[in-house]
Amino acid sequence: MRVDDPNRRTVLQALMAGGSAALLTGCGASGLSPAASPAAGGTGSAAADRISIMDQRGKTVTFARPVTKVVTIPMPAASLLVAVDGSAKHLGAMHNASWVAMRDGVMGTMFPRTLELPHDIATQDFTPNVESVRALNPDVVIQWSDAQLIDPLENAGLTVIGLTNTGKQEDVDAWVTMFAAMLGKPERATEIKAHSDEELDKIKSLAAGRDSGGPSILYFNRFTGGLKAAAADTYNDFYIKLVGGTNPATGQHPLPGSGMVGLDVEQVLSWDPEVILLGNFDQAMPQDIYSNPVWQNISAVRSRRVYKVPLGGYRWDPPGQESPLMWHWLTAIAFPQDRSAVRGKVREYFQFLYGQEPSEDALDRMLWVTENSGSANYQQFNAG
Structure with a gap:
């Protein structure tokens, strides 16, 4: 997605640093206008009760009242909305990739309504089906902030909030x-x-307390049908370095460009990564690498350190509300001696985000316990 200009990102990050709803323009500390805040009893005029939000394009979007129907197109947005709302009742439709993650993960079990929602409102590359979206009559559409993706929606009279993904926690x-x-x-x-800041501090403290550096970790966004790895300006690069690892795709011989970049096997062989992560955007599993002669000379294969990234309420590999769980999981993968209690952390975090705790079976599915069982040190994630 388009990266916002540096000045706008700087303003955004400064606003977010305080941990408040500072993106709201003309609002009190509560995030609502003074007349609409709980302290004021909500007795002000209708104009004062309006909610104004500056999106990541720098455009201010105003609502007369809290929204009740939201269409989301960026893939992480649907599950994020459910987590923030504590329910799925205000989600009106979503991108198909969001719906697939809910179907294959646990979100569809926790919130069955999500699986009944329309999910044909945009193409794979996020181009909106404007007529389908208009027919839903949403209060707001969430879309990536590229003009070619937003303009057709706004030209059709729809209210749009634009998001960017610069590969930083500030975006989440x-x-x-x-x-x-x-x-x-x-x-x-x-x-x-x-909650996120607390977990971030824990991970940073662990990394700072180590005497030596971590392993080289390569993340594959796509493996089946063509390799794509996380290069510069990706959230994957952020958390690999956060836990104390290194990313060969941004190291001494980096991939060109930014985002998810295509590469060949020869490039991976030259890097010889010590850990390989398989994302949740295709069906590749560790056994697919272990059983393929092409990969046998790579350190990650020889030491059995290939892992499928967990799939919880949403995929853990991109940024989202469950990213702190990814940080803990990856810390335990990169530094198995740390052995953080990931299963307990997932239960705690799910109760906070969704008001529900996953069963032991759901945790096994989330963590791909069976699929990762042939990989080194993965028994640490088993029940009991």
């Missing part, structure tokens, strides 16, 4: 803040950010 914080504000729940953003 901004998304949570905007979603909480438009739902009329600004305090929820403060809660989620506080």
Whole structure:
């Protein structure tokens, strides 16, 4: 997706640093206008009760009241909305890839309504089906901030909030803040950010306390049908380095460009990564690499350190509300001696985000316990 200009990103990050709903323009500390805040009893004029949000394009979007029907196109947005809202009742439709993650993960079990929602409202590359979206009559459409993706929606008279993904945690914080504000729940953003910041500090403290560096970790966004790895300006590069690892795709011999970049096997062989992560955007599993003679000389294969990234309420590999769980999981993968209690952390975090705790069977599916069982040290994620 388009990266916002540096000045706009700087302003956004400064606003988010305080942990409040500061993206709202003309609002009090609660994230709503003073007349609409709980302290004021909500007795002000209709104009004062309006919710104004500056999106990541720098455009201000105003709502007369909290939204009740939201269409989401960016893939992480649907499950993020559910987490912020604590329910699926305000989600009106989503991208097919969001729906597939809900079907294959646990979100569809926790919130069955999500599987009944329309999910044909955009193409794979996020181009909206404008007529399908208009027919749903949403209060707002969430879309990536590229003009060619937003303009058709706005030209059709739809209200749009634009998101960007610069590969930084600040983007997730901004998304949570905007979603909480438009739902009329600004305090929820403060809660989620506080939990995320607490976990971030724990991971940073662990990394800072180690005497030596971590392994080289290569993340494949796509494996089946053509390789794509996380290069510069990706959230995957952020968390690989966060836990103390290195990313060969951004190292001494980096991939050109940014985002998810295509590459060949020869490039991977030259890097010889010590750990390989398989994302949740195709069906590749560790056994697919272990059984293929092409990969046998790579360190990650020889030491059995190939892992399928977990799939919870949403995929853990891209940025989202469950990213702190990814940080803990990857720390345990990269540094198995740390052995953080990931299963307990998932239960705790799911109760906070969704008001539900997953069963032992659901945790096994989430963590791909069976599929990762042939990989080194994965027994640490088993029940009991």
